[in-house]
Amino acid sequence: MAGPLSHIRVLDLSRVLAGPWAGQTLADLGAEVIKVERPGAGDDTRGWGPPFLNDSEGRPTSDAAYFLAANRGKKSVTIDFTLPEGQELVRRLAADCDIVLENFKVGGLAKYGLDYASLKEINPGIIYCSITGFGQTGPYRNRAGYDFLIQGMGGLMSVTGEPDGEPGGGPVKVGVAIVDIFTGMYAATSVLAALAHRERTGEGDYIDLSLLDVQVATLANQATNYLVSGKSPQRLGNAHPNIVPYQALATSDGYIILAVGNDSQFAKLCAVAGCPELADDERYRTNAARVRNRGELIPLIKELLKKRTSEEWIAALETAGVPCGPINTIEEVFDNPQVQARGMRVEVPHQVAGQLSLVGSPMKFSRSPLDDCQPPPLLGGHNDEILAGMLGLSGDEQARLRAAAVI
16 A cells, blocks of 8 residues: 555544544545445435446445445444444454544443444554544533534534525525545644554553534634624625635626635736726725725626636636636536546446546645545445454354354
8 A cells, every 4th residue: 555644543433424524534545444234224325315326237226325435535434332242343443553543422422332432442553533423522412413504503504604684594504515625634734643642652542533523613704703703704705705706607698706815816807897097086095995885896797707707717827817717516626627637536446346437535645645546335235354354253253253243
C-alpha cells in the first residue's frame, strides 16, 4: 500500500455517512481500514437505493450508490458483535489496530465490551473516535441526531434558501448531507492529531465528536456575524451576507454566478458591462458601501446581465479577470475538462460490476503519492483475509462461526 498512512490500521465500526466518510478519508491516505458489518445485511446504506450498482450483465446488485460514495478503499468483514463470540473477534482486531471509529448512541458499545475503556485495556495506545448527534455530555446526549435535523437545529437552514415572503422563500437544507461530511472530515483531522500526539508521548486518546458541535463550528462567518453584531443573519437566497455582488444572476438565456470579491474586480465588472460610472459612485465604490446599498445596486446589475447570454458574459468577464462561472449539472461537472484533468473521476475494477466509476480523492501529494483508488468492498469480501490472515481462524472455525451466525 502507498500513501502517508500506509503504516496505520483502522477498525471502522461506523455506518451510514459521518463515520464511514472519516474511514474513507483515512483509506484514501493509505491506511488499512477494516469495516465491520452485520452478517447478511451490512451497512444500512448498502440498501439506500435506487440507484444500485449494476453487475457486468446489467442486473442491479444489492449495493446502493450511496454506500459506494463513502466506502472506497476499505476491507469488509462480517461480524455480529451483539454475540459474545463476535465481541471477542472485534476485541482481537482492536488489539492490532491504531484507530477505532464508531457512531453508535452514547454508551451503545459499552454493553458489548467495545467502548473506549474496554478496548484501552487491550490496546493502551488505541485512538478511539466516537461520533454522535449531540456528544457524550450535555442534556441532549441521549438523543438521536441526523444530518437533516442538525441542519435545522444548528442554524444552517436559517441562512439557506430564499428570504421569507419572497417566491420560494422558507428554510431549505443543503443538497448533500453536509453536516455528516464535515463531521467525517473533523473526525479524520482529529485522529491524525491524536496520532501525532501518540508518536510523541506513546499515549492513545479518546475523541468525542458531535454533529451539532460541527454544525455550529461550520457556521463560520455567519456565526461570527451574529456574535459581533448581536443580530441573527437571515436567508438571502444565493446572495452573500458580507460581499456584493456575490450571487447567481439571470442572463438572457440562463444564469451565471458572479463572485466579485474586491473593489478592483467590481470596477472591471462595470467596465465590461459598459457602466464604468457605477464603480465611481460613492454608494458602490467600496464593498462595505455595496453591502449597505445592495437593494439599489443589484437591480441595476440584473438589468445589465439580461443584455447578453451566459456564454458571452463568462467569456468577457473571465478575460477581464472577474470571477464568474456557470451553474453546472452534476453530469456537466464530470464532463468539465478541469475536473477530468484533476482525476476527480476514476475507473476501478470491481468484482461484480467489472468496471466501476467513482469520485477520486481531492488530496494530491508530491512526496507520498496515494495508492490507486480501490473499490468499496463487497459485503464480507475480506472475511478470509481478516479472519484467517489476521486472527488465524481455521476453515473449520470459520464454518462453525458462520453456522452460528457470528460471521
